[in-house]
Amino acid sequence: MLTFIVRRVLWTVVVMFAITVTVFVLFFKTPGIDPARQIAGRNPSPAILAEIRQQFGLNRPFPVQYGLMMQKIFITRDLVSYSNQGQKVIPEIFAATPATLSLVFGAAIIWVVVAIAMGVAAALLRGTLLDPLLMVLALIGISMPVFWLGEVVNLITQSRLHDSFLFSWVPPLGYTAFTQSPSLWFKGLVFPWITLSILYIGFYARVLRANLIEIQSEDYVRTARAKGLTERRVLVRHTLRTSMITFVSLFGLDFGALVGGGALLTEVVFGIHGVGFLVYQSLTNLDLPTIMATVIYGAFFIVVANTIVDIAYAGLDPRVRPA
Amino acid sequence: MAVAFVESAEPPSQEVQAAGVTGRSPWALAARRLWRNRLAMAALGLFLLIVVVSFAAPFYAHHVAHDNPFAANLDGTTIVNGKRVPLMQQGGGTLHLGETPLPPTWHFSHYFLGADELGRDVAARVLYGGRSSLEVGVGSAVICCLIATVVALIAGYFGGLVDAVLSRIMDLIWAFPVYLLAISISTVLLTSANGLSLGPLHLVASSLWLPTIIIAFIYLPYVYRPIRGHVLSVSEKEFVQAAIAQGSSDLRLIFSDVMPNVISQVVVLLPLMIATTILTESALSFLSIGVQPPNASWGTIINDGQDLLYTRPWVAIAPGIMIVLTVLALNVLGDGVRDALDPRAKLRVEG
Numbered sequence: 001m002l003t004f005i006v007r008r009v010l011w012t013v014v015v016m017f018a019i020t021v022t023v024f025v026l027f028f029k030t031p032g033i034d035p036a037r038q039i040a041g042r043n044p045s046p047a048i049l050a051e052i053r054q055q056f057g058l059n060r061p062f063p064v065q066y067g068l069m070m071q072k073i074f075i076t077r078d079l080v081s082y083s084n085q086g087q088k089v090i091p092e093i094f095a096a097t098p099a100t101l102s103l104v105f106g107a108a109i110i111w112v113v114v115a116i117a118m119g120v121a122a123a124l125l126r127g128t129l130l131d132p133l134l135m136v137l138a139l140i141g142i143s144m145p146v147f148w149l150g151e152v153v154n155l156i157t158q159s160r161l162h163d164s165f166l167f168s169w170v171p172p173l174g175y176t177a178f179t180q181s182p183s184l185w186f187k188g189l190v191f192p193w194i195t196l197s198i199l200y201i202g203f204y205a206r207v208l209r210a211n212l213i214e215i216q217s218e219d220y221v222r223t224a225r226a227k228g229l230t231e232r233r234v235l236v237r238h239t240l241r242t243s244m245i246t247f248v249s250l251f252g253l254d255f256g257a258l259v260g261g262g263a264l265l266t267e268v269v270f271g272i273h274g275v276g277f278l279v280y281q282s283l284t285n286l287d288l289p290t291i292m293a294t295v296i297y298g299a300f301f302i303v304v305a306n307t308i309v310d311i312a313y314a315g316l317d318p319r320v321r322p323a
Numbered sequence: 324m325a326v327a328f329v330e331s332a333e334p335p336s337q338e339v340q341a342a343g344v345t346g347r348s349p350w351a352l353a354a355r356r357l358w359r360n361r362l363a364m365a366a367l368g369l370f371l372l373i374v375v376v377s378f379a380a381p382f383y384a385h386h387v388a389h390d391n392p393f394a395a396n397l398d399g400t401t402i403v404n405g406k407r408v409p410l411m412q413q414g415g416g417t418l419h420l421g422e423t424p425l426p427p428t429w430h431f432s433h434y435f436l437g438a439d440e441l442g443r444d445v446a447a448r449v450l451y452g453g454r455s456s457l458e459v460g461v462g463s464a465v466i467c468c469l470i471a472t473v474v475a476l477i478a479g480y481f482g483g484l485v486d487a488v489l490s491r492i493m494d495l496i497w498a499f500p501v502y503l504l505a506i507s508i509s510t511v512l513l514t515s516a517n518g519l520s521l522g523p524l525h526l527v528a529s530s531l532w533l534p535t536i537i538i539a540f541i542y543l544p545y546v547y548r549p550i551r552g553h554v555l556s557v558s559e560k561e562f563v564q565a566a567i568a569q570g571s572s573d574l575r576l577i578f579s580d581v582m583p584n585v586i587s588q589v590v591v592l593l594p595l596m597i598a599t600t601i602l603t604e605s606a607l608s609f610l611s612i613g614v615q616p617p618n619a620s621w622g623t624i625i626n627d628g629q630d631l632l633y634t635r636p637w638v639a640i641a642p643g644i645m646i647v648l649t650v651l652a653l654n655v656l657g658d659g660v661r662d663a664l665d666p667r668a669k670l671r672v673e674g
Binding site for chain 2: 014015018019023026028030033037066103110139140142143144145146147149151152154155158180187197207256261262265268279280282284286288291292294299302303306
């Protein structure tokens with residue numbers, strides 16, 4: 001197990017290095033691109049371009065350029081955004097993280113609870129009308145573009161039915177820090193949570209149902225039934241428990257991807273100033289340093305999350321542990 | 324069947340074999356299973372209907388609506404209930420200030436879904452947008468599946484160092500957050516004044532090929548990984564060993580022994596990939612880094628409708644409904660294709 005962990009962590013470091021090189025090459029070395037202009041944002045003056053060339057060592061060899069960039073991102077953390085008048089990029093990313101974490105954590109709780117309930121209900125009710133009904137709902141959930149769903153939710157809760165008793169408590173779009181006002185934090189996040197979780201509810205409920213039904217025909221489940229265990233006990237202690245292996249590893253990947261920037265569309269539609277929103281703003285300002293740094297940090301988060309999932313998976317399930 | 328058996332006493336010629344066994348080829352069996360799956364056929368019908376309607380966009384704009392959905396038309400008028408009304412109405416919003424475009428008239432020849440903030444026909448734009456969305460979505464899914472399959476065949480068949488290098492490259496693409504990778508590539512390519520130059524191939528920023536290629540690229544590992552797994556398991560099979568023993572060349576082994584046995588897996592993935600790529604295209608276009616003007620897509624129209632959301636919600640709602648219907652149809656069809664081509668998977672699940 002220890003060698004597995006060491007090898008997995010070493011591999012993670014290699015992937016992280018490869019990610020930084022890839023992003024660097026993409027932003028600085030794509031054919032037909034002037035990196036100084038890329039960094040400078042819209043309509044730069046010649047003086048600024050010259051300053052950027054000097055600062056980033058753009059007339060020096062490739063490894064030096066790469067080193068300077070990584071130094072600015074990871075060590076001195078003083079990469080500045082030119083479109084945003086000298087705003088430091090890295091502290092900005094870290095300041096945006098709590099909003100993203102609030103959004104993703106809440107949505108994750110909803111989707112795990114509802115997806116397990118739906119998946120189990122569909123598997124248990126197989127043969128009745130409720131099973132296909134639940135699965136059609138799940139299918140609709142995974143077929144909706146999340147930004148469009150968010151807009152429809154906004155239309156209802158902020159405009160059309162906002163004055164009705166149902167939605168009059170919904171605050172205007174935006175994010176309030178938990179430390180500022182816990183109640184406003186919660187109220188403002190309820191609909192973003194629901195919107196973000198719907199896709200994952202649909203996806204996880206489908207996966208869980210298929211998995212549960214497949215496992216039900218396994219020998220050990222038959223043994224459990226033959227022992228005379230109640231149907232509920234078979235489900236909770238035997239079937240569901242095995243399904244959780246798939247469920248947990250999927251969850252780790254999706255959670256990592258969402259924190260690493262995947263919640264971008266939900267953040268944009270609901271005006272939640274998280275990491276994804278930062279990328280969106282940088283997009284509209286052509287603020288490439290911010291996009292670059294966010295992509296690197298986002299990918300790092302995902303890679304680390306995947307490593308943790310893999311190690312936890314190997315801990316839970318000895319079958320995947322390589323000898 | 325009996326006829327086929329009698330004739331096969333001697334090795335039958337290609338045609339006889341084809342004629343005698345038609346009903347039994349796995350593809351024909353799968354097609355028949357799919358044909359009998361009413362839900363999947365309804366989904367296929369819905370998808371084809373959306374395709375036909377979207378590609379009829381120019382016909383609708385020229386011959387039914389008589390307008391140009393790509394030109395601003397702020398001073399235009401149309402007819403509602405026999406009266407001529409301006410496309411941009413004074414007031415009309417919640418605050419009764421400024422100009423608000425015409426709401427839906429629900430008349431096919433007169434701004435069915437109303438006008439957008441530039442006085443353009445929303446219904447015609449949704450149809451044109453569907454054409455771009457479908458072109459980008461289907462195009463990128465097909466390109467992605469083709470490239471990923473070829474790479475997976477090479478990696479899985481040759482194994483060793485080739486497999487290690489190709490798989491690590493795919494792992495690297497996989498490590499990036501999908502949308503952030505797409506955003507990075509799109510911004511870099513869209514900000515470079517000349518678009519993308521790949522040797523003799525040159526793409527301007529407004530070309531539909533740009534989002535198509537970007538989306539195809541980011542999903543490569545999602546097709547590559549499962550297909551490579553199948554290539555590995557097929558390469559172990561006895562008939563491949565037999566072909567090797569017969570001295571078949573690598574190319575022959577890959578394309579006539581291994582490929583036919585993994586192609587069904589690709590076909591299963593294709594509708595689901597199109598569903599995914601259409602959603603991705605709409606998201607990128609919504610962020611204004613996908614389909615570029617003058618082209619419109621469902622995503623860009625939803626983006627246009629954002630500012631009008633509370634006053635003229637149909638501008639944003641209509642293209643969204645089209646996306647949901649298309650993606651839903653493709654997902655249902657994908658499930659049907661999977662059940663048809665791999666009935667054992669269904670058996671495993673349905674007991």
